[in-house]
Amino acid sequence: MNKPLPRIRDVALAAGVSTATVSRALSHPEQVSRETRERVLAAIDATGYTINQAARNLRRRRTGAVVVLVPNLANPFFSKILSAIAAEIAPIGYNVLVADTAPQGQERDDERMLGYLSNNRADGLILLDGHLPDELRRDIGGSGSLPPLVFACEWIEGLATPSVVIDNAAGARLAIRHLAELGHRRIAHIMGPPTNVLTVERRRGTLEGLAQAGIPAREDWFLPGDFTMESGAAAAHRWLACDERPTGVFCQSDEMAFGFISELHRNGLSVPRDVSVVGFDDIETASRYVPALTTVHQPRDGIGTTAARMLLALMAKDDEAAVAVNAGERRLLPVELVVRESTRAVD
Amino acid sequence: MNKPLPRIRDVALAAGVSTATVSRALSHPEQVSRETRERVLAAIDATGYTINQAARNLRRRRTGAVVVLVPNLANPFFSKILSAIAAEIAPIGYNVLVADTAPQGQERDDERMLGYLSNNRADGLILLDGHLPDELRRDIGGSGSLPPLVFACEWIEGLATPSVVIDNAAGARLAIRHLAELGHRRIAHIMGPPTNVLTVERRRGTLEGLAQAGIPAREDWFLPGDFTMESGAAAAHRWLACDERPTGVFCQSDEMAFGFISELHRNGLSVPRDVSVVGFDDIETASRYVPALTTVHQPRDGIGTTAARMLLALMAKDDEAAVAVNAGERRLLPVELVVRESTRAVD
DNA sequence: CGTTCTGTTGTAATCGGTTGCAACCAGTCA
């Protein structure tokens, strides 16, 4: 039933050449005469040979894989980016290996995460998670034995690593300005996890936006959250409890906006009638929510694609100098505000 | 900068033993005396040794990877299942390799997909996509050189392959019965892609449900769709055009329900006031949609977890007979209806 | 015609672990 797979030797035999020639016909076709090449290809066809990646990788001293560390695979925001990365990298012949840094139901397993990073596991690394174990931060900083690596979306403050990110502060400013232009003066702000870099940046942008609009910031209207729908719902209760309710709310993620809006709905309130809401991310559902969500658009495809291309570039060049040049490069992708139905002018 | 990684030989040297002993200390600790084992572990620590997977895999004639074929990574429904699979498989020491069978922006690349299936790419396979190239179907049917494989969610009619699926027809019956019990007699049905097995099953369940409720099926109320929000929106227009509009709509996916509802909303209609809507899947957003969506719940975690465990079991046993027993096993997971706000009794 | 060059092919070492087999040791038993 499980007959042994044909090896390169079998192909060589069938084609009447040496294994070296077969190997070259596959890896460096230009080094083989047309005639032999065709004979080899025919033999491969005849034998049904497929290359043994493990052997090739061992000899070539590489792994043929790119690891993508995702904070939460189940989150559509990340899976879309992952999808774009895969679409870019897989056709080149690399395997895309996903690692969920915070798998559901399990606690973070730093041990295993570190395992992914050792450079005999992958030839390249894309990190969508800026929240890494300290041990690793040290590795990245020092010249540890890490493969080329690119951050996407998130990053680690103070580390000069290539990364592709959006202008989070600018996005937040856009959101606030939009609300301000609609006449909102009492603006609440639902935030992400306190230690998250995105939270910090968007918070900064929010403060700047408020300042630009001449609206004094009220810290008690900066509500805690963690990017999830549930935390958005929790924030809704805090909002309901305000004695002077803000008329506009900027949520640091679309999912929190959904949670917020749906919880208000359960309490008989409606958006944008009773309050205007702006999200952040522009995930797929945003345009099909009720009401369609006004939000800050992130080019998720672009993020994934760009990160993948940067990584491939890094992996391609062994040239130390060139790598050094790119070391700290931070590609900044533009954000834009998409105005839909969830915001309206104050009465 | 890029000093060579320590090899097993270096560890052996440091510990004063042979490479064989180091290898055994790692792979078969019980075969090594406690004393030596500790010495080896200390040496590993001291040298910073990490095992070279390519070498190990080559020698062990395995790949250490499990491939998951996903129809659409960007779809939260699948990414959640993938997440569950990863959570189950990664801790065991396997790499989880994802392959998007229909990557965005690119056409299906059957050539590459087949590459993933050759058993020197992965030790096991989980297929979330029942729509496979013919060439492959043949491989699965025959005793080709495929690794153990499990279908999840979808499957291929007529192939005796282990699979974990939900009772799609039962789910559809539940949905229809619910609408019928609320007094709906004019019921529309928005379907998935015609060739999809899920579409077929759910359509069958729908017909059965209608029959059980004594409602004659009206084929002109079976609207085409493809599981996406956009197709749901398109169906909304067909519904609007009906001269005698159905009062209840069963959508074969939550996303189509979102599309349908949001498009009605844009046209000034509201759910469940003007029409009751039932979805299918119970994706994360369903409970936070406005209105919260009544839908057929799929245990996505359970699907992923079960599929992963079945695969691991298959991979573990070399026992041909045992494999044969499991060959056609179809694990059926239960569905249930979650009643929320998007449905109500007819006036 | 001898020499050099170019293009093609084969030989064999190598990548870095794993594991069958044999050697060895100490302890047990007759």
Add this chain to the structure above:
DNA sequence: TGACTGGTTGCAACCGATTACAACAGAACG
């Protein structure tokens, strides 16, 4: 004391590709 046992360990042959190097043939050249 010698045979035997069971537990540890080392030797060396693998796994299956890649590639440095050498060999060789034919072309081009003086």
